[in-house]
Amino acid sequence: MISLNRAHNRRGWTETVWRGTGSGCSRFEPEPSFQHDPLCANRTMNDVSADADPATGLAVYDTFGTFGQGWQVVGGTSVSTPLVAAMYALAGNPAPNTYPNSYPYARPRAFNDITYGTNDPCGGTYLCTAVPGYDGPTGIGTPHGVAGLGDRAR
Numbered sequence: 705m706i707s708l709n710r711a712h713n714r715r716g717w718t719e720t721v722w723r724g725t726g727s728g729c730s731r732f733e734p735e736p737s738f739q740h741d742p743l744c745a746n747r748t749m750n751d752v753s754a755d756a757d758p759a760t761g762l763a764v765y766d767t768f769g770t771f772g773q774g775w776q777v778v779g780g781t782s783v784s785t786p787l788v789a790a791m792y793a794l795a796g797n798p799a800p801n802t803y804p805n806s807y808p809y810a811r812p813r814a815f816n817d818i819t820y821g822t823n824d825p826c827g828g829t830y831l832c833t834a835v836p837g838y839d840g841p842t843g844i845g846t847p848h849g850v851a852g853l854g855d856r857a858r
Contacts, residue, residue: 705721705722705724705725705750705753705754705755705756705757705781705784705841705842706719706720706721706722706725706753706754706755706756706757706818706821706842706846707719707720707721707722707755707757707759707760707821708755708757708760709760715816718820719753719755719816719818719842719845719846720818720820720821720834721818721820721821721822721823721833721834721841721842722755722756722757722779722821722823722841723821723822723823724756724757724758724780724823725750725756725823725841725842726749726750726823727748727749727750727823727824727831727832727839727840727841728744728748728749728831728832728840729741729743729744729745729746729747729748729749729831730744730746730747730748730749731746732746733746733747734746734747735747735748736803736805736806737806738803738806738809738810739809743829743830743831744831748831748840749840749843750840750841750842750843751805751808751809751843751844752788752808752815752843752844752845752846752847752853753784753818753841753842753843753845753846754783754784754785754787754788754846754847755779755783755784755787755846756779756780756781756783756784757779758777758778758779758780759777759779760777760779761777761778761779761780761783762777762778762779762783762787763775763776763777764776764777764778788847791847791850791853792804792850792853792854794850794853795807795850795851795853795854795855796854796855797855798854798855799855802855804853804855807852807853807854807855808843808844808847808852808853809838809844810852811851811852812837812838812844812845812852813852814847814848814849814851814852814853815844815845815846815847815848815852816845816846816847816848817836817837817844817845818834818839818841818842818845818846819834819835819836820834821833821834821841822834822841823841
């Protein structure tokens with residue numbers, strides 16, 4: 705997951721690893737065929753990213769007074785997971801007998817590659833430090849549009 709900040713570049717934003725995100729190797733889930741991971745015997749977290757940093761998250765209006773009535777900025781998986789799920793929904797129904805979480809691996813160019821930041825001092829390995837291409841904290845990266853999340857990406 706990432707932190708999103710305004711920038712004076714072509715996109716207008718910079719994305720860095722959010723220090724609060726998790727990453728690493730699953731202890732139980734076997735490695736799927738679409739992941740090629742030399743440092744994990746099992747599945748590696750994460751596939752894709754979205755803004756999860758509560759400091760740069762999503763503005764919501766709280767009418768119930770749960771966190772104090774009015775506008776709040778929220779983050780974490782409570783924001784990033786529904787954002788990614790909504791983008792998958794916009795990409796259309798998945799093809800029968802496929803795994804939609806494999807689609808981003810087939811279309812990495814449909815994602816913004818996050819190459820800066822770390823969530824843990826792990827000696828610089830891709831499991832907790834952003835590197836070009838796939839890495840543990842940000843996966844393939846952040847979607848730019850829904851092309852990489854639909855079955856047409858295969």
